[in-house]
Amino acid sequence: xxxxxxxxxxxxxxxxxxxxxxxxxxxxxxxxxxxxxxxxxxxxxxxxxxxxxxxxxxxxxxxxxxxxxxxxxxxxxxxxxxxxxxxxxxxxxxxxxxxxxxxxxxxxxxxxxxxxxxxxxxxxxxxxxxxxxxxxxxxxxxxxxxxxxxxxxxxxxxxxxxxxxxxxxxxxxxxxxxxxxxxxxxxxxxxxxxxxxxxxxxxxxxxxxxxxxxxxxxxxxxxxxxxxxxxxxxxxxxxxxxxxxxxxxxxxxxxxxxx
Numbered sequence: 001x002x003x004x005x006x007x008x009x010x011x012x013x014x015x016x017x018x019x020x021x022x023x024x025x026x027x028x029x030x031x032x033x034x035x036x037x038x039x040x041x042x043x044x045x046x047x048x049x050x051x052x053x054x055x056x057x058x059x060x061x062x063x064x065x066x067x068x069x070x071x072x073x074x075x076x077x078x079x080x081x082x083x084x085x086x087x088x089x090x091x092x093x094x095x096x097x098x099x100x101x102x103x104x105x106x107x108x109x110x111x112x113x114x115x116x117x118x119x120x121x122x123x124x125x126x127x128x129x130x131x132x133x134x135x136x137x138x139x140x141x142x143x144x145x146x147x148x149x150x151x152x153x154x155x156x157x158x159x160x161x162x163x164x165x166x167x168x169x170x171x172x173x174x175x176x177x178x179x180x181x182x183x184x185x186x187x188x189x190x191x192x193x194x195x196x197x198x199x200x201x202x203x204x205x206x207x208x209x210x211x212x213x214x215x216x217x218x219x220x221x222x223x224x225x226x227x228x229x230x231x232x233x234x235x236x237x238x239x240x241x242x243x244x245x246x247x248x249x250x251x252x253x254x255x256x257x258x259x
Contacts, residue, residue: 014057014212018219021050025223029231040162041101045112052119055216059122062209072118074198079117082191083109092187095169102164110164121195123220124148125205126213130252135205143248145192147217150244152188154224156180157237178236214252221245 024047031039060068084107086093102110124147134140157178159165169181176182199205221242229238 013061014054017050017054017057018216021047021054022219022223024050025227029227037162044162045102048112048115048119051216051220052115055119055122055213058209058212058216062207067203070202071122071199074202075118075121075195076114078195078198079114079191080106080109080111082195083113086187086191090169092183092190094167094181094183094187096165096167096184098165099163101162117195119216120148120151120220121192121199122208123213123217124151124192125196125208126210127217127248127252129205129208129210130214130255131248133255135208136200141193141196141200142189144196145189147245147248148192149185149188150241150248151220151224152185153177153244154228154237154241156184157234158224158228158232161232161234177240178234211256214249214256217245218249221249 127147128143225242228234
């Protein structure tokens, strides 16, 4: 597996995009303090675009343009459909709707949301690949969905706090997860599994560039932990997300260390 997961040292053009993404993330709280809450909309949108571009560049470097276009052509419309069904029917996430903060929208679903799925699913595949030592199968699909859902332990409380979407459903059982219905996380796991399964029907995920995608997952984990705990006043989600994503990172690194 070792020869499949490492990029040659001289072929890593994603580094510059990675730097721009980091700078964009760091700038979000600065812009909010200086410009106001309106800056959250476009600064977070720029960050999502840069992270998605970083992930796609990593995949392109290892897979080539055809497979990257195919993956994007599957994930972008399929994730939009999942979100449209979810926000229209309440399944499988619960009853919620998007506000007009994120534009443009199609069917009241921001197009940026599909890019968010695109930027985090491949890093989730890297986690699943390392933990399960597989590129397909139900266990791989489940861990991929779980790795994606661990990120939402940070994301949902933060985005609700910023007013990007609103939960209509009143959480039951201990008030939900910081006001988020527990059903939401089941929906994330199932949706992550479904979208990953669609991709595996079209292409094989063998030779996935695991190490650089793992780096993206780790940086996301660190930035979200520090941001929610220190800057956004959400220590509870910060701790839960730190444990959730961190546990999967430790398990993945154990596999990588053996390699």
